[in-house]
Amino acid sequence: MQVVIPAAGMGNRLGNHTKDKTKCMVKVHDITLIERSLEILSKYDIKRFVIVVGYHKDKLTEFLGDNYNGIEIVYVENNIYDKTNNIYSIYLAKDYLVEDDTILLESDLIYEPQIIENLISNQYPNVAVVDKYQPWMDGTVVELDNSFDIVNFVSKKDFNFAKTDEYYKTVNIYKFSQEFLKKTYVPFLEAYSSALGDNEYYEQVLRIITLLETQELKALPLQGEKWYEIDDIQDLDNAEVIFSSKEQKLKLLSQRFGGYWRYEDIKDFCYLVNPYFPNDTFVGEMKHSFDTLLREYPSGANVQALLASKMFNCDQSQIVVGNGAAELIDALSTEIDCKLGLFLPTFEEYSARFKNVHLEKITNKNYSYTIEDIKRLAEKVDGVLLINPDNPSGNFIKYDDLLELIHWFKKENKKLIVDESFVDFAVNGIESTLLSEDTLNLYSGLIVIKSISKSYGVPGIRLGVLASSNTTLISRIKKKIPVWNINSLGEFFFQIIGKYQKVYNSGCKSIINERNAFYQQLEQVPFLRPIESQANYILCEVIGKNSEELVSELCQKFSILAKDCSKKQGFEDNSNYIRLAVRNSADNQYLIDCLKEI
CATH class of the missing domain: 3.90.1150.10 (Aspartate Aminotransferase, domain 1)
Known part of the structure; x- marks a missing residue:
């Protein structure tokens, strides 16, 4: 058996990583892609490696030499690599292809050795390694029948997102018998190249072959084995993690x-x-409007505030919408110039953003505290930052106690900033919110922050609100954030959420x-x-x-x-x-x- 590896391409999408070398010489954790492949493959009874070179061919041939672990390396030169696609590289290697059973794989792959083990041991002579389609995947996908025959290669123009559950992505690792290569693949390769030129992909030939009734090509679906195709810098970054x-x-x-x-x-x-919201119906409604939302500008901040006020039963002038609570915390920190108290341990965004903070360390093993502890902290400062429930302890101040605190802070003329991002998960928590016009009107020194991303399970949309009856403060914060800080998906969330409150x-x-x-x-x-x-x-x-x-x-x-x-x-x-x-x-x-x- 031999191995054929097309490695002539320029890899332009990898930018500086391929400025002075070919793509297969890019390293993942200090080992080049080509070395990884040859090391895995050399463990088997491989007669030779046939590598098609082009871009920076001298560097690659010098790097690898004429053998790897004693296995001969033969080079095939593609001197018009910048004008052709991989079908031409395979065409140049056609004389080698017909001489032996062949493993054909791309040079920009990183994969687990078990994939090659399963491929070589597979009983069928002509096999394509495939994996269930995932959103990160790009390139050729196929459809299988119940016998793991590949019945269709799906082109990009024919890709149907409604059928993604049925699709498999080709991993670009194949095993072909000499007979198949000699009698079927290479003749079709020659005919296809002659008819359609050199700027095509070798998978197109396989697509034509699947139209025959011989069903010569089987699929080998992966069972969780890891692999990644590295086309650009994001792929390289992901591969580093995987x-x-x-x-x-x-x-x-x-x-x-x-x-x-x-x-x-x-x-x-x-x-x-x-994990329990949004439900399928909510997601379905978002999907139904996605095309419109993607193409249209959202409304400005005042409309977002109007929608949020409807959601949280307060006045439009009392609330501002943020691109996540983090944006609002940052904006608020520039408006508060008094000294604030904060229990530790807690959510560290506040201590990082607010400059004049007194940090009060909780010493009991459960990191719990009561309203009396809050009052004692408030006596040392001008106001208190309260995360309720707190993070990471889960400590919770009940609604009746919060009302008592609000009256106490009003009497003492101290600010009370409450982050209630997790309050809905407390027992009777939905009834414990301070986000209502009546509660906000109890004291203008009360400021309430809520991360919608966390509570409503939509962190990808990035939504948060800040509310207070101090409308002057709200107005100043609105001026600090962009008029279009929320995208159309976020606006649509506010528009439809009322239907899903139950x-x-x-x-x-x-x-x-x-x-x-x-x-x-x-x-x-x-x-x-x-x-x-x-x-x-x-x-x-x-x-x-x-x-x-x-x-x-x-x-x-x-x-x-x-x-x-x-x-x-x-x-x-x-x-x-x-x-x-x-x-x-x-x-x-x-x-x-x-x-x-x-």
Whole structure:
């Protein structure tokens, strides 16, 4: 058996990475793509490597030499690589193709060795490795029948997003028999190239062959084996994460701050969202209007405020909409010049943005506090920043106590800033919101912030609100943010959310039930001490283990992301705490099973 690798292309989309070398010489974790492939393939009974070279061919041939691990390397030159596509490179290698059974693969792939093992051991002589289509994938897709015959190669112009569940992406790794190459593929290759020219792709020939009734080409669907095709700098960045060592994986993922949909194996117990909303009907309505929303400008800030005021039962002049709560926190920090108190540990966006903050460390092991603690903190400062429920502890101040605090702060003439991003997940939490005209009117020194992204499960839209009866403050904040800080998807969310409020309320009750069950399961893990929470996360003390090592092990072994709190501001030295998001029942059970295995 031989291996044929087209490697003549310029790889322009990789920018500076391919300015002075061909694409297969790009490194992922200090190893070039071509070395990875040859190392994997050389473990098998391979007679020779046939590499089609073009762009920077001298560098590649010098780099590889005339053999790899004792296996001969033959070079085929494509001197018009800048005017042709890969069909021409394969055409140039056609005389070699007909001489032996062949593995054909692209030079810009990174993949797990098991893929080659499964391909070579597969009983069928002509096989294409395929994977279930995912949104990040680009290029040729195929359709299969129940016998794993490839019945159609789907071109880009024929791609139908309504059929993506039926599509498989070609991994661009193939096994062909000498007989198939000699009698079918190469003759069709020659005819196709003669008729349509050199600026085509070799998969087009396979597409024509599938129209025959011989059904010579079988598919080998992957079963979770990792691979990635590196066409541009984003692909390279993603590949660095997917093929990172166990020691590197957590660090690389943590530095991304999201975007984990690119890694389908990741279970994210770190970032906090609502697993029970939006429901399918809500998503369907968003999809139905997506084309219009994508192409049209959103309304300005005043209309956004009007829509938000309808949602939260307050006056339009009392509320401002932000591109996530983070934008509003930043804008508010420039408007508040008094000294504010903040309990630690907590959500660190506030201590990072507000410059004049007194940090009060909580010393009990549950990191809990009461309204009396809040009043004592307020006596030291001009106002208090209160996250309710707090993050990461889940500590909650009930609505009646909040009303008492509002009257107390009004009497003391001190500001009270309440972030209630997680309040809907508390018992009776939806009734505990301060976002209403009547409550806001109790005191102009009350400022309420809410992240819609977190509570309503739409972090991709990026929505948050800030409200106060101090309309002068609201007006100043509106002037600080762009008139189009919210996109049309966000505006449409406000427009339709009223129809789904009952569904949302039911989803919040589901989270409460799931949190209670999750808490009880965590209590059964011998090295964890979970702390009762009124949010959609649970803070756990790690006992007899190192929290940083535990989070790393969860990531390395099970692709679970969890939050290590040990280095978070406010935790005692040598403390070991992790925070776990509450997800749906299946995901939570998976985490519990992994913890038990540890």
